[in-house]
Amino acid sequence: MWYKRTIPLLLVFAIGLAAFVQEFVPAHFSGRFREEITMWWRIVGGFGLFIGLYSLLHMHVFRVRRRTPGWGYSLFVFVGALAMVIVGLINEGYGPLIDAPKDVKGWFDWGYDHVMNPCAATIFSILAFFMASAAFRTFRARNLSAALLLAAALVVMFGRVPVSETVGSWFGESSFFPKLADALMKYPNLAAKRGIMLGISLGAIAQSLRILFGIERSYMGGGD
Amino acid sequence: MGEKIDTRQLLVVRRIIYLLVALAVIVPYLVKLPLPFAPLEDSRKVFDRVEALPAGSHVLISMDFDPSAEAELRPMANALLAHCFQKGLIPVVMTNWNTGLTLVDGICKEAAGKAGKISGKDWVFLGFRPGFTDLIVNMGENLKGAFTQDYYGKSTQGMGALAGVASLKNIDLIVNVAAGSTVEAWIAYAADRHKIPFAAGTTAVMAPDMYPWLNSGQMAGLLGGLRGAADYELLVRQPGDAAKGMQVQSVSHVLLIVLIVAANIRFFVGRRPAKRGA
């Protein structure tokens, strides 16, 4: 149906063209327009965040309803979320419509500092152990490419910590290893990263054009 | 293969490695190791750029990270704020990560408290607004429209710390302390667009990706990971958690290097007889 598919496609093209063109219009004409439109997305972004959170919650509701393996753990999701929402809305007795003074930490901040913070920090730090174990078990110079990868990794790992300067000073040049790591970062690493960046950018432009011309429509979701 | 080990052995090896890693991180905190180091050139460039600003300049520091990167980026943010306060600069702090809001609030209060600076007068924490790239474009037109209030509920209109700042165009330096893809957005949508000097402090994982920006001059300097934070602490003469962490980092890196080299020696030694037999 035209209002379900054609209008969104026309809207994409029209606003995309406007966004493109306004970049070439002097700022005193285009600035106000740019400010107004981006203010829209600032507000819509708030609704978008709620959609994301709802989807996550919905996934856990689904797990509990269907009794999928490990569904019981999803109850902890509800307990954590509900506790934070309740203390957040009570807001130290000030309610949800006004700000509580932020000079004293309340229970909402307590939940952040003592539950969310340690869990987030620890989960990512566990990877240090896995990396060490995986490196020991699989990181081998089996061929030239793998040898280059391994050598670069060792140079950077050693050259970026202070012990390399102490070791270098035993041979009369404390900055030898840091400079070696620097050279590796500033020449071969730079070249490869720039190549990747240019490749991705050309791909992103192609994708943007596909969106504007209605070839790429995945953002519309399923259905007619 | 010459390296075959059964599942049980694998489990034991894995647990020994875990134990060694844990010891490599704990023991250096108990034993003092004198490991001096000189700040890297890329870190010094960030320092020099901040140092060159006259007192009263506005430095927008976007702290786009959350607790998962706190260990690396908090010391960096602390040192940056300390430097700004030492120099009489005005940090305009914000975050694009809603999960980092309370954390960034704590960082600002701690640094300002140590320096005896007043919120709204000597510094401002704008808080969080959704929109990311659109928010940056919006701030490029009207900063006080994007943030009508600071995080503490004070109106940004007429705020002393934002005197003379109508939009991003009036900012003298942007520093993005980041754990995600916000660096590229700040460069494209703010720094390049309005010709504002830009520097970044990133997690170590992101640091190698920053070299094209450094080389092109679109980024004035880079603080990469805990090492970058330690460099900055040394430069502002306030050695803290990052500088202290460097000896731990050294020991743990050496452990990993030894493990990798040992495994490779074992691999090559174990491969030789198999070749002869073939």
Add this chain to the structure above:
Amino acid sequence: MESPEQPPLRRTIESGVMIALLAAFLVVSVLRHNLFGGPAHVKDSIGVIVAAALTLVMYSFLYRDNPMFKSAENLYVGVALGYQAVITWRESLRPEIFDAIVAAPTPEAMREALIHRSVPILLGFLLLTRLSRKYSWLSRYTYALMIGWGAGLGIVLTIDTYILQQLEAAAKPLQDGMLSGGAAAFSWPWWCDAGAVAGAVAVLVGTVCVLFYFFFSVRHGKAGSAVSKVGIWFLMISFGASYGYTVMGRLSLLIGRVRFLMFEWLKTSP
């Protein structure tokens, strides 16, 4: 991972160790933290103990996946979800909609806000129809406008920031060396400038080879293979550098947690 079916003796030993560890944790926590200070002090002390417990429970995964780890993991997801929901209200919807319109200080301010904010609020509500099967097509209007804007603006900025400026940076060091009558390349100390030019050439060659490897993935001749291979070498060195930095990053995070356990929970002096 080991088999979930453990021999009974081993299970008993593990349970015993678990109880002993829990008891040790509680004893150490009580000894190191004064739980009888005042309400604020107790709140902080309990906070540190809870944080330490969660940290250690998370690390128990290194021994084996276990119910305590899974519970803590899910609790974290829930707390993060609740935190973000409240923050979205406090930092976005309340100031942008409620404070600006419903709690506007004057009727003029309310009228002004209504004029400017009606469209985005409508678009926001249309976005919420994504949650309904029947009306989700309405959300396409909002998505179309947002994505169209991003794509149109992105094309211009990508060309400038990511492509033109990067190409300029790739060519400029060579241009500087060559156009100054060779002065830069051959001035004293000659090896220094020649080194800079060589470095710039290496970067340019590497970039071109990497791009060649990405874009010409079809089977090519000898020369093409050689260029592609050089591209792969550059990529490998770059991945190695990234690996080195990743190790640094992950260990930094571990250092952060150890610092917390040693200096905040155990209160040892640094």
